[in-house]
Amino acid sequence: AKVEELIKTGKIKIYPPERKAETLGFFKQGLEDFSISREKVTWGIPLPFDPKQIAYVWVDALPNYISAIGYGDNPDQFKKWWTEAEVIHLMAKEIIKFHNIWWPAMLLSVGLKPPDVILNHGFFTVKGQKMSKSLGNVIDPNYLVSQFGSDATRYLLLTQFPLGVDGDIQADRFIEKFNSELANDLGNLISRIAKMIADYCSGAIPEPKNYDASDNEIMNSATRTPDRVMDLIYELKVTTAIEEVFKLVKKTNQYVEASAPWNLAKNRDFDKLNTKLYVSAEVLRIISALIYPVVPNKAAQIRKVLGFSGNSLVPSLQKARKWGVLPKGQNLGKIEALFPRMETKKVEVKPVEDNLIGIEDFGKVQLRVAEVRQAEKVAGADKLLKLQVMVGDKEKQIVAGIAQHYQPEELIGRKIIVVDNLKPATLRGIISEGMLLAAQDGKSLVLLTVDKDIGSGAKIS
Incomplete structure (x- = not known):
C-alpha cells in the first residue's frame, strides 16, 4: 500500500515510535475498503453524485x-499552508487509524500530499486516576493561571512528562x-x-575585556544550545528541549557563583x-530567546531588564x-521579580465522594456585605484584581x-x-483575606450583590 510505504520510509513521520509500530500493525492485520457514505443516516452532508x-x-x-486553509477557494493560501509547508498533525492516540491511514489515503486519492508529521499524543492521569468530574479530580486551567500566571502554567504543564506519551500529573508539586x-x-x-550591573556598572551593560577559560566555556555552551534545542523541537521533543534550556540556566x-x-x-x-x-548578561539574552515560545511574557520581561524595547522584545x-x-553601554530597564516565590502549599486535587454538606458545615461560612473602596490590577496577572473592601469597620484586602x-x-x-472568615491565602505574592462571590456561566461572570442598599458588614443568612 502507498500509505504503508510512506510510513515505513519516513516520508510520513509518525511519533512516538510505538504509535508508528501500532499503525503499521493495522497493515499486517489486513485492511478492508471502507464505505465513504451511509444510507440510513438522516443527518449530514449528502454526496453530490447521490443525494x-x-x-x-x-x-x-x-x-x-x-x-x-483555502482548498477549493483560495489556492494561494492553500499553497502556503499545505502544499509548500511542513504539515504537522497533532492527534490523540485513540483515533490513529483515521488520521494515520485513512486521511493520508484520501489525500493521495485526489493528488494532494499527506501530512509530513503526525504526532499521536497520549493520555494523562491525575495521581494515577483518570481525570473526571465525577471523581472531583479535574485540574482547572483557569485556576492554574490565576495561581501561577499563564506563562508559568504553560511551563509547569509542558514539563510534567514528555509530549506524546501517557503521563501522570502531580499537581501537588506545582508550587515546589x-x-x-x-x-x-x-x-x-x-x-x-x-x-550587580546596576550596582557595579552604573546600570549599563559593561564592556568585556579578555575572556578566560570559564568565560569561553559558558559562551560556547550558550551558542551551541540554540541548535540543540531546535533539533529537539523538530523531533517534537518539546519537554527535552525545555530541559536543555534550563541546563544552560543552571x-x-x-x-556566576564561581566567578564571584x-x-x-x-x-x-x-x-x-x-x-x-x-x-x-549575554547568556541571559540567549536564554530569553530560547524560552520565548514557552513563557513569552516573561521572556519579554527579561529583555526589558536587559534594556531592550519595541520590536527587540x-x-x-x-x-x-x-x-x-x-x-x-545599553542601560538596563526596570529590575523586578520575574517569578516571585509562592507560599508552599499543595494544589489540592482529590476525589469527592459526596457533594452534599450538612447545615453545620454551611453554618461555619460567614457571608457578609462588603463595600469596595479601592481596586487595581495585579501586575503581571491579566486575570487578577486587588480590592480594598470595608466589612463593617474592618478593612480587608481581597485578590479576585x-x-x-x-x-x-x-x-x-x-x-x-x-x-469573611476565610483563612488568608497568597496569590501571586499578595495576601488575600477573603473571597468574593460571583456567578459564572461559560465565559460570562457577574458579581453577587444586594438588591437594596444595606450597610457593609451586614450578615448574609
Whole structure:
C-alpha cells in the first residue's frame, strides 16, 4: 500500500515510535475498503453524485484540515499552508487509524500530499486516576493561571512528562517546581545579574575585556544550545528541549557563583568584573530567546531588564546563535521579580465522594456585605484584581480573578458579598483575606450583590 510505504520510509513521520509500530500493525492485520457514505443516516452532508447517500462522518470531518486553509477557494493560501509547508498533525492516540491511514489515503486519492508529521499524543492521569468530574479530580486551567500566571502554567504543564506519551500529573508539586525552577533558578539569576550591573556598572551593560577559560566555556555552551534545542523541537521533543534550556540556566548560575563578581568588585578588578557581568548578561539574552515560545511574557520581561524595547522584545533565533549581540553601554530597564516565590502549599486535587454538606458545615461560612473602596490590577496577572473592601469597620484586602470581566474603576463603591472568615491565602505574592462571590456561566461572570442598599458588614443568612 502507498500509505504503508510512506510510513515505513519516513516520508510520513509518525511519533512516538510505538504509535508508528501500532499503525503499521493495522497493515499486517489486513485492511478492508471502507464505505465513504451511509444510507440510513438522516443527518449530514449528502454526496453530490447521490443525494440518498450521506457522507460518512470521518469523510466529512477530515477535509476540514484543508478546506479551512483555502482548498477549493483560495489556492494561494492553500499553497502556503499545505502544499509548500511542513504539515504537522497533532492527534490523540485513540483515533490513529483515521488520521494515520485513512486521511493520508484520501489525500493521495485526489493528488494532494499527506501530512509530513503526525504526532499521536497520549493520555494523562491525575495521581494515577483518570481525570473526571465525577471523581472531583479535574485540574482547572483557569485556576492554574490565576495561581501561577499563564506563562508559568504553560511551563509547569509542558514539563510534567514528555509530549506524546501517557503521563501522570502531580499537581501537588506545582508550587515546589515553580519555586525551584522558575523562581530560584531562572528568576534569581536574572535579578542577581541585573542588580550587580546596576550596582557595579552604573546600570549599563559593561564592556568585556579578555575572556578566560570559564568565560569561553559558558559562551560556547550558550551558542551551541540554540541548535540543540531546535533539533529537539523538530523531533517534537518539546519537554527535552525545555530541559536543555534550563541546563544552560543552571550552568549560568554555577558560572556566576564561581566567578564571584562581588569579590572582583571588592578587589577592584574591574576589567574582569565587567567581563563576567557582560558574559552573564549575554547568556541571559540567549536564554530569553530560547524560552520565548514557552513563557513569552516573561521572556519579554527579561529583555526589558536587559534594556531592550519595541520590536527587540521579540527575540530572533538567528541572533540567539550569535555571541556579542547585547550592546555595550545599553542601560538596563526596570529590575523586578520575574517569578516571585509562592507560599508552599499543595494544589489540592482529590476525589469527592459526596457533594452534599450538612447545615453545620454551611453554618461555619460567614457571608457578609462588603463595600469596595479601592481596586487595581495585579501586575503581571491579566486575570487578577486587588480590592480594598470595608466589612463593617474592618478593612480587608481581597485578590479576585475578575479582571477580564470588570474594570477597577467600575467596582468602587459597589456592595458585594464576601466570605469573611476565610483563612488568608497568597496569590501571586499578595495576601488575600477573603473571597468574593460571583456567578459564572461559560465565559460570562457577574458579581453577587444586594438588591437594596444595606450597610457593609451586614450578615448574609
